[in-house]
Amino acid sequence: GQVRGGCRLVAVLAARALGSRSLPSPQGLAMPSADLNLVSKVDEHMQEVAMQLGYDTVAFASEVQGRMSAHHASRVPGGLTSRVGQVCPKLALHGGTSHVPSAGRLSRLTLHVDSTDQLRDVNEGNRVMLSYDLVAVVPHTEDAFERCCNPPVVNSIDLISLPMETRVPYSLNPVLLRKAARAGVHFEVRYALALRDSMTRRHLIANALQLKRAAPETSIVISSGADVGSKLRAPLDVAHLATLFHMSVRLARQCTIAHPRAVIARAAARHERLLGTAG
Amino acid sequence: HQWTMVHRRSRYLIGSVESNEDMLPSMTAQVLQAQIRSSVGDLYGDFGVGSVLPSLTVKFFSPAWRIFIVRVDREFVELLRSAMAVITFIAQREVRLHVVRTAGSARSCRRCAARLLSFETSKRPCGRQGAAAMPPPRERERWQELRREAEVELARMQP
Numbered sequence: 001g002q003v004r005g006g007c008r009l010v011a012v013l014a015a016r017a018l019g020s021r022s023l024p025s026p027q028g029l030a031m032p033s034a035d036l037n038l039v040s041k042v043d044e045h046m047q048e049v050a051m052q053l054g055y056d057t058v059a060f061a062s063e064v065q066g067r068m069s070a071h072h073a074s075r076v077p078g079g080l081t082s083r084v085g086q087v088c089p090k091l092a093l094h095g096g097t098s099h100v101p102s103a104g105r106l107s108r109l110t111l112h113v114d115s116t117d118q119l120r121d122v123n124e125g126n127r128v129m130l131s132y133d134l135v136a137v138v139p140h141t142e143d144a145f146e147r148c149c150n151p152p153v154v155n156s157i158d159l160i161s162l163p164m165e166t167r168v169p170y171s172l173n174p175v176l177l178r179k180a181a182r183a184g185v186h187f188e189v190r191y192a193l194a195l196r197d198s199m200t201r202r203h204l205i206a207n208a209l210q211l212k213r214a215a216p217e218t219s220i221v222i223s224s225g226a227d228v229g230s231k232l233r234a235p236l237d238v239a240h241l242a243t244l245f246h247m248s249v250r251l252a253r254q255c256t257i258a259h260p261r262a263v264i265a266r267a268a269a270r271h272e273r274l275l276g277t278a279g
Numbered sequence: 280h281q282w283t284m285v286h287r288r289s290r291y292l293i294g295s296v297e298s299n300e301d302m303l304p305s306m307t308a309q310v311l312q313a314q315i316r317s318s319v320g321d322l323y324g325d326f327g328v329g330s331v332l333p334s335l336t337v338k339f340f341s342p343a344w345r346i347f348i349v350r351v352d353r354e355f356v357e358l359l360r361s362a363m364a365v366i367t368f369i370a371q372r373e374v375r376l377h378v379v380r381t382a383g384s385a386r387s388c389r390r391c392a393a394r395l396l397s398f399e400t401s402k403r404p405c406g407r408q409g410a411a412a413m414p415p416p417r418e419r420e421r422w423q424e425l426r427r428e429a430e431v432e433l434a435r436m437q438p
Contacts, residue, residue: 201322234378237360
């Protein structure tokens with residue numbers, strides 16, 4: 001508490017010294033946020049927009065339907081794999097994110113699965129998955145969802161992103177969700193769906209409310225899922241948007257700051273374990 | 280009788296309208312207020328609109344600098360901010376409403392808005408030092424005139 005208060009005081013004094021040319025937004029004074037789902041190829045403009053809004057880390061997602069193959073491997077060098085030694089998992093997991101250096105731009109693999117066969121290749125040693133910094137799975141059926149929440153799949157992925165555009169076609173078992181959360185996996189809510197039409201927004205609110213009731217609060221991550229820069233929102237605006245999901249602003253802020261940091265730290269620890277120290 | 284004054288506590292949301300276009304001539308304070316009210320209605324229905332209607336006012340809006348000040352009762356700040364976050368279009372233009380600050384009094388609101396205005400104008404070629412490329416004098420004068428107008432309107436803003 002005292003360290004964070006001191007950091008805030010330093011930030012305020014620095015902002016005043018800079019004068020009117022820099023306007024310290026609430027985002028600037030608070031801890032930096034991360035957006036772990038930009039559905040786009042690496043886009044400098046989109047990254048710049050995100051940075052201006054107050055995000056210090058963004059992840060560009062590549063979507064894959066069904067089974068992975070070798071040509072799905074990432075050709076862009078990951079931001080995390082080159083900084084494996086610098087991320088401190090313990091601090092991130094305990095919420096002390098002020099000491100975790102920002103990773104900047106990350107790569108993410110989003111795997112859409114609707115049968116358990118498509119999860120056969122999902123394991124820790126998969127080279128295609130290791131070429132990405134983060135791995136997320138979108139299970140479209142109950143069997144696939146159950147498989148994602150159990151080993152070995154749960155140990156090799158970072159995020160489970162539920163298909164919230166329509167009503168989720170299966171019930172969210174709190175036991176399974178808690179089990180996956182204990183293994184370190186987080187559950188993702190994409191707020192860009194709320195910016196579409198009214199029906200999508202209703203489904204999103206209903207599904208997010210179910211998720212909030214069933215999953216531990218510390219395992220929820222809010223990201224944009226935006227494919228264009230105009231769909232991005234500043235972190236504090238996201239926190240207020242998340243009140244639609246019956247979350248408090250405080251919890252929603254954690255879902256954009258501390259929880260994504262925990263996801264990144266876990267991914268970094270997994271890369272370090274499997275690929276060794278970056279040299 | 281002893282009449283007691285009920286102090287209505289308001290909050291002022293200061294922010295900017297972010298868009299790909301330079302100026303937003305068709306957007307006015309009334310258009311912005313109508314869009315915000317519509318967004319509240321979409322999300323919270325009749326209950327939401329009825330709650331914010333007495334207090335929701337756009338106190339200041341500058342189409343040139345894209346800065347707005349919205350006043351609402353304190354208890355409906357979160358409701359309003361969530362409604363403002365989902366706005367994607369105003370007057371057929373794709374925009375994003377970014378709330379920079381929440382102020383509790385008209386005085387602190389004006390102070391913050393003035394700083395935001397000077398921050399926005401420093402990004403424009405108004406003849407300040409450090410401007411990368413100096414525009415023609417006529418354009419500079421136009422931006423300076425727009426800035427003066429915005430400052431005067433801000434100073435006249437009633438609580």
